[in-house]
Amino acid sequence: MTDPRITEHAKVIVGHSCKVKRGDFVLINASHDAHEFVVALASEIGRAGARYLVLDGDRQFDRAYMRAADHETLSATAPQVVELFRGADVLLLVQSHSNAMEMADVPPEKLQLATRAGAAIGEMMEGKRWNVTVHPTGAMAQDAKMSYEAYCDFVYSAILRDWPKFAAEMGVLAERLAKTKNVRVVGKNTDITLSVEGRRPKVSAGDHNMPSGEVFVSPVDTHVEGQVYFDLPVIYQGREIRGATLTFRKGLVVESDAEDGAELLNAMLDVDEGSRKLGELGIGMNRGIDRFTRNILLDEKMGDTIHMAVGRAYPETGGTNKSAIHIDMIKSMKEGGTIYLDGVPTYEKGKFVWE
Amino acid sequence: MTDPRITEHAKVIVGHSCKVKRGDFVLINASHDAHEFVVALASEIGRAGARYLVLDGDRQFDRAYMRAADHETLSATAPQVVELFRGADVLLLVQSHSNAMEMADVPPEKLQLATRAGAAIGEMMEGKRWNVTVHPTGAMAQDAKMSYEAYCDFVYSAILRDWPKFAAEMGVLAERLAKTKNVRVVGKNTDITLSVEGRRPKVSAGDHNMPSGEVFVSPVDTHVEGQVYFDLPVIYQGREIRGATLTFRKGLVVESDAEDGAELLNAMLDVDEGSRKLGELGIGMNRGIDRFTRNILLDEKMGDTIHMAVGRAYPETGGTNKSAIHIDMIKSMKEGGTIYLDGVPTYEKGKFVWE
Numbered sequence: 091m092t093d094p095r096i097t098e099h100a101k102v103i104v105g106h107s108c109k110v111k112r113g114d115f116v117l118i119n120a121s122h123d124a125h126e127f128v129v130a131l132a133s134e135i136g137r138a139g140a141r142y143l144v145l146d147g148d149r150q151f152d153r154a155y156m157r158a159a160d161h162e163t164l165s166a167t168a169p170q171v172v173e174l175f176r177g178a179d180v181l182l183l184v185q186s187h188s189n190a191m192e193m194a195d196v197p198p199e200k201l202q203l204a205t206r207a208g209a210a211i212g213e214m215m216e217g218k219r220w221n222v223t224v225h226p227t228g229a230m231a232q233d234a235k236m237s238y239e240a241y242c243d244f245v246y247s248a249i250l251r252d253w254p255k256f257a258a259e260m261g262v263l264a265e266r267l268a269k270t271k272n273v274r275v276v277g278k279n280t281d282i283t284l285s286v287e288g289r290r291p292k293v294s295a296g297d298h299n300m301p302s303g304e305v306f307v308s309p310v311d312t313h314v315e316g317q318v319y320f321d322l323p324v325i326y327q328g329r330e331i332r333g334a335t336l337t338f339r340k341g342l343v344v345e346s347d348a349e350d351g352a353e354l355l356n357a358m359l360d361v362d363e364g365s366r367k368l369g370e371l372g373i374g375m376n377r378g379i380d381r382f383t384r385n386i387l388l389d390e391k392m393g394d395t396i397h398m399a400v401g402r403a404y405p406e407t408g409g410t411n412k413s414a415i416h417i418d419m420i421k422s423m424k425e426g427g428t429i430y431l432d433g434v435p436t437y438e439k440g441k442f443v444w445e
Numbered sequence: 446m447t448d449p450r451i452t453e454h455a456k457v458i459v460g461h462s463c464k465v466k467r468g469d470f471v472l473i474n475a476s477h478d479a480h481e482f483v484v485a486l487a488s489e490i491g492r493a494g495a496r497y498l499v500l501d502g503d504r505q506f507d508r509a510y511m512r513a514a515d516h517e518t519l520s521a522t523a524p525q526v527v528e529l530f531r532g533a534d535v536l537l538l539v540q541s542h543s544n545a546m547e548m549a550d551v552p553p554e555k556l557q558l559a560t561r562a563g564a565a566i567g568e569m570m571e572g573k574r575w576n577v578t579v580h581p582t583g584a585m586a587q588d589a590k591m592s593y594e595a596y597c598d599f600v601y602s603a604i605l606r607d608w609p610k611f612a613a614e615m616g617v618l619a620e621r622l623a624k625t626k627n628v629r630v631v632g633k634n635t636d637i638t639l640s641v642e643g644r645r646p647k648v649s650a651g652d653h654n655m656p657s658g659e660v661f662v663s664p665v666d667t668h669v670e671g672q673v674y675f676d677l678p679v680i681y682q683g684r685e686i687r688g689a690t691l692t693f694r695k696g697l698v699v700e701s702d703a704e705d706g707a708e709l710l711n712a713m714l715d716v717d718e719g720s721r722k723l724g725e726l727g728i729g730m731n732r733g734i735d736r737f738t739r740n741i742l743l744d745e746k747m748g749d750t751i752h753m754a755v756g757r758a759y760p761e762t763g764g765t766n767k768s769a770i771h772i773d774m775i776k777s778m779k780e781g782g783t784i785y786l787d788g789v790p791t792y793e794k795g796k797f798v799w800e
Contacts, residue, residue: 115523122477125503132506136513141523146501148480151487158491168470168496170532177525 092126095246099223099300100130104138106253107221107296108180112139117175120184121148124225127184140180147183149192156196156204164203167210175214185387186225190233194329198357206361209402209414216405223249223300224387234383241383248301248378248388256303257295260375262444263305263436267291270431273309273371275396277427279319279335284371285310289408294372294391303376303391308409311367312341318398322420324351325384331355334419336400342366343400359400364413370399372418373429373437386418394424394440447481450601454578454655455485459493461608462576462651463535467494472530475539476503479580482539495535502538504547511551511559519558522565530569540742541580545588549684553712561716564757564769571760578604578655579742589738596738603656603733603743611658612650615730617799618660618791622646625786628664628726630751632782634674634690639726640665644763649727649746658731658746663764666722667696673753677775679706680739686710689774691755697721698755714755719768725754727773728784728792741773749779749795 104110116135120128128144135142156164175181193201224230224245231241267273271287291307317337324331333349343366348355359366377393390397402416403409421427429437436443459465471490475483483499490497511519530536548556579585579600586596622628626642646662672692679686688704698721703710714721732748745752757771758764776782784792791798 112518115525117525120501122480122501125477125505128501128503129505129509132510133513136510136518139515139518141518141526142510143523143526143529144501144503144506146475146477146483146499148483148499150480150484151499154484155487155491155497158488160494163467163491163494163496166496168498170470170472170529171496171498173532174498174525174529177528 095250096126097130098250100127100134102249103221103223103300104131104134107300108182108219110135110138110140110180114140114179116140116142116180116182117178118142118182119145119147121146121186123188123227124184124186127225149187153192153196156200161203164200165207167207172210172214175211181215181218181220183222184225185222186227188227188229190229202357202361206414212402221298221300222387230385253296257293260293260295260305263373264291264293266431266436267305267307272432274430277421277423280317282316282318285313292407299387301388301391304372304374306370306372308370308403308407309368311411314338314341314368318421320419321422322382324417324419326417329354358415358417361415362413364411365401365415367411368398369401369403369409369411369416372397389420390418396421396423450605451481452485453605455482455489457604458576458578458655459486459489462655463537463574465490465493465495465535469495469534471495471497471535471537472533473497473537474500474502476501476541478543478582479539479541482580504542508547508551511555516558519555520562522562527565527569530566536570536573536575538577539580540577541582543582543584545584557712557716561769567757576653576655577742579740585740608651612648615648615650615660618728619646619648621786621791622660622662627787629785632776632778635672637671637673639723640668647762654742656743656746659727659729661725661727663725663758663762664723666758666766669693669696669723673776675774676777677737679772679774680741681772684709713770713772716770717768719766720756720770722766723753724756724758724764724766724771727752744775745773751776751778
């Protein structure tokens with residue numbers, strides 16, 4: 091019997107997150123690992139009177155293809171695929187895999203080419219209803235260092251909650267941030283100041299990510315100064331960057347290093363014009379996500395963390411930076427981290443001032 | 446380790462069947478059951494310098510969707526999907542499933558609506574490189590009443606052969622048929638005459654079906670007279686029609702009955718304007734396919750059989766009939782069957798006259 095939470099999850103995505111309605115065309119990208127969930131989605135989409143198509147985004151296909159194809163072939167996305175994404179009313183990406191390391195033996199320069207080519211698809215998401223969600227597997231539980239059952243409990247308790255209520259709670263921070271010119275983050279190896287003047291901070295309460303729970307904004311990408319150290323590992327295409335430090339001058343990364351994976355970090359920063367600029371500051375608000383599970387979708391929502399992403403900004407918050415990449419990097423704020431809004435401590439000693 | 450025949454199969458499809466070349470966009474429709482084969486295809490397509498997209502055509506998705514959706518929703522294909530098929534250079538459909546009966550509890554009228562809606566996609570295949578092939582599974586072996594290993598041997602020995610040589614052998618019949626006005630088929634409960642005057646009979650040697658091995662032609666659809674009895678079961682969307690008899694007058698089915706499944710047969714004949722007309726006469730030539738396995742792709746190629754399809758004709762042979770359906774029905778010729786070309790016995794007593 092299918093776990094009834096899978097059906098509930100599908101209802102949340104189709105109803106709350108994507109607001110699927112009669113006549114919509116929903117494009118789903120998922121691998122077979124998410125099979126049961128896609129069956130539940132198909133049923134909910136049918137009930138809504140919408141139509142759908144499932145793309146099989148299996149990483150074993152990608153690995154085989156990328157190893158065999160030459161650089162010319164990998165350097166562009168098929169225009170037919172771009173058109174397909176353009177024509178969708180709703181885009182739904184289901185993260186689910188049986189091996190996070192599947193791309194480990196694809197040459198990094200090929201991954202970089204494919205990432206750059208994929209930007210054409212990323213651009214198609216703007217202005218659409220879209221959602222990235224997660225379907226638990228054994229491999230994902232393994233990365234989280236949890237049993238499969240405990241991991242399922244963890245994921246579904248993060249997903250199946252009262253989103254409107256949680257959105258209102260997060261709105262308090264978003265409103266303060268909207269009136270702020272400069273945000274300063276101080277912590278371990280970190281003192282960085284960035285301008286968010288005139289930007290429109292957003293509450294993430296399930297429309298684009300599920301689970302969700304963060305307040306995020308794209309900074310003025312020419313006004314980022316200082317150094318930031320990311321305590322938690324960055325997992326990118328199955329590879330890892332540990333203990334990254336970025337130093338910004340006038341909005342550009344001028345120094346970058348990492349305790350582990352510096353080469354990958356530097357390769358990603360060199361992808362294009364926009365990949366050395368800051369695309370996002372996010373503040374994790376979901377204390378239900380109480381541990382690092384090596385999945386950025388959940389990790390960046392963790393309470394007592396902030397994250398910053400180099401690359402693509404979110405236009406809906408007023409961001410303008412464009413890039414093929416958007417790599418989130420997380421900093422723990424638990425031990426001595428402070429967030430100042432225009433000089434006023436707003437988060438310190440593990441609490442927001444209104445808590 | 447992947448069965449090396451899977452890699453060989455992928456090479457045959459990408460190279461011989463579809464002639465995939467640099468810059469092509471290959472659209473693959475397959476379920477997870479064909480996973481290993483799609484990995485091999487991805488590699489071959491990458492090597493050819495082409496691009497690809499995999500649609501997950503899992504029947505569990507379709508079943509869930511069709512049960513949930515109303516008739517209005519099922520009565521049209523999303524235009525975005527039609528455009529996707531229109532834009533493909535190569536269409537590749539991989540038959541592979543873990544349960545032939547998956548659609549058994551979808552109401553027949555919904556299947557009929559979906560079939561009719563799917564015609565928009567069928568039309569997109571015209572003039573393109575396309576191929577339907579098969580990847581063996583346990584469920585498919587079960588339907589063939591064979592062990593999985595024996596079934597794999599059966600399928601791959603039918604696929605991995607010298608296609609140009611076999612094409613030349615089949616060309617003898619195709620040439621005779623091209624000079625023929627009337628074909629008469631006589632056998633058990635059967636005496637039917639159809640005109641193929643001016644039509645262009647084709648040899649099927651792997652371009653559109655793999656395995657292959659038949660000579661086929663779309664008849665003049667107003668000149669079909671007589672009765673034909675199909676000894677072998679018709680399997681359609683997991684359902685079965687046994688012992689069907691069709692009677693044609695002036696090209697139209699005027700009487701239809703079956704020992705089992707008459708209701709389904711009659712529903713399919715009523716799908717649209719063209720579903721009562723004869724779309725194809727095929728003559729199975731592949732004596733390597735020596736048994737009925739309940740998969741029409743293979744069954745219709747069997748030596749010592751003919752098949753006829755109601756519905757859509759093949760324009761490349763001069764056929765004009767249009768329909769959302771194309772249902773092949775097979776007749777065994779082993780026991781007393783005779784094929785006359787303009788009155789001359791050409792196949793009788795289990796042999797062609799030149800054999």
